[in-house]
Amino acid sequence: METLYVSRYEAIGLNVTEVRALKSADNASLVEYLVEAIVDGVMEHRYAPGQRLIATDLAEEFNVSRAPVREALHVLAGEGVVELVANRGARIRKLTLKERIDFLEFTEALCMLGVRRGTDRIEKGDNREKLDDTFVEIEEAWSRRHAGDFVDSLYRYHIMLNHISGNNFVEFFYRRPYIRFYTIMLADLTPGGHWDEYISNYREIHQIILTGNQKKAVERFSRHISWVLSFMESENVNLN
Amino acid sequence: METLYVSRYEAIGLNVTEVRALKSADNASLVEYLVEAIVDGVMEHRYAPGQRLIATDLAEEFNVSRAPVREALHVLAGEGVVELVANRGARIRKLTLKERIDFLEFTEALCMLGVRRGTDRIEKGDNREKLDDTFVEIEEAWSRRHAGDFVDSLYRYHIMLNHISGNNFVEFFYRRPYIRFYTIMLADLTPGGHWDEYISNYREIHQIILTGNQKKAVERFSRHISWVLSFMESENVNLN
DNA sequence: TATTACCATATTGCATACAAAATCATCGAC
DNA sequence: GTCGATGATTTTGTATGCAATATGGTAATA
Secondary structure, three states, rough: OOOHHHHHHHHHHHOOHHHHHHHHHOOHHHHHHHHHHHHHHHHHOOOHHHHHEHHHHHHEEEEOOOOHHHHHHHHHHOOOOOOEEEOEEEEOOOHHHHHHHHHHHHHHHHHHHHHHHHHOOOOOOOOHHHHHHHHHHHHHHOOOOHHHHHHHHHHHHHHHHHHHHHOOHHHHHOOOOHHHHHHHHHHOOOOOOHHHOOOOHHHOOOOHHHHOOHHHHHHHHHHHHHHHHHHHOOOOOOOO | OHHHHHHHHHHHHHHHHHHHHHHHHOOOHHHHHHHHHHHHHHHHOOOOOOOEOHHHHHHHHOOOOHHHHHHHHHHHHHHOOOOEOOOEEEOOOOOOHHHHHHHHHHHHHHHHHHHHHHHHOOOOOOOHHHHHHHHHHHHHHHHHOOHHOOOOOOHHHHHHHHHOOOOOHHHHOOOOOHHHHHHHHHOOOOOOOOOHHHHHHHHHHHHOOOHHHHHHHHHHHHHHHHHHHHOOOOOOOOOO
């Protein structure tokens, strides 16, 4: 039964084992594979923001026909990762500074839910250990001053916190391609010395979460958000 | 130049004028049109949750080929409005009670950002009047006990608040098909007498927002979220 | 030189074609 | 009657084809 899929997948250069793994993993179709591949391409800076994506070329690159490529491009357009204009094809979206700042505000606001619910459940299972491990990765990336890894580990911290909180929608949301896309674009924000205060805030908040004191955690995170909003506001002055 | 599109659109029964309006409005392709049409179908309860969507049938219904239908279905699958399993086609997604509750938590948490930022900007332009008008619609729908209209007006209140707050990402997010889809599904929640307290909370919060007192608004909304979480928690006991 | 008109080429949008896979009804064994 | 096998039918996934449209370059004009 599995082997029947091979004919469709080997066109893109996957061998039988890989195809089986792919299929059993998530029942992925070529389209899902292409969506992943294109997003990965952006993550790895192989496709630059603003760059045009030509269906024919992608089809050739992945050794498939234009049909699944077009379907994938439509998915990504719905996601806001590419911009799709009728009869003019697709481009990787270019995010303005304003868009990236708005997104940062958005995720910070969302993280509050994780803080609220997460503190309630931090005692259960190995939640405390898992969350703490992820925070270590943040600290580690920060000590290396690696913007990409820093943003990435923060992203995983948020996911972990919301996973602990037990709200599946938040997790579903965080894993969407456009969230990954927006998140990676935050790495270019580099708002100078502000990150110093940013991570110091998170360090405090993380410690409070570990104690399981919801009231204190919410209060501290609320102050953090106010701070984010205020410095964003000032940062924003000289921009569109 | 415009007329050249006609041949593509008249297949789905649109006349030249309609096509021109459509095109000039948002440069929509057939796919975008189909996405809208299918989402509308769900909103109008023509397609029920769990119902299978057969590409061939949809193509016939809209008088187009399967290619754009499939592209639209992939967009909707990415959105989480339909469920797409390889070789098994698409179904309108069925949301569990848990999923709907998680979503409600999610939007409430998000609304906090609007409350925070909105109070800052409530004085500008005709923000106060527009927000108040939307709240009147909530009250009106509530007085008629019309679940659909109630949820819909609440949705528009959230959008309005976030529009005032000036965060474009939140607005972009709220207008996504899957958010509309999830929101409409909230109408079936009908958590008994709880809505009474829910709207009474919002009435208070709305009044505080109008005064522009950010600190008080945030504090009051924070209490509201705690209340939502707590009653959700108890409501949740006997369910998956 | 700068600007426009024009044509060749590239690319898109949608339709169609066909093999692979799932679904469904029928039948037979128990 | 229930269960499982078998084959016809339906439906999917992808490839290909073709007309509509955009793009880019060249030549003609001012």
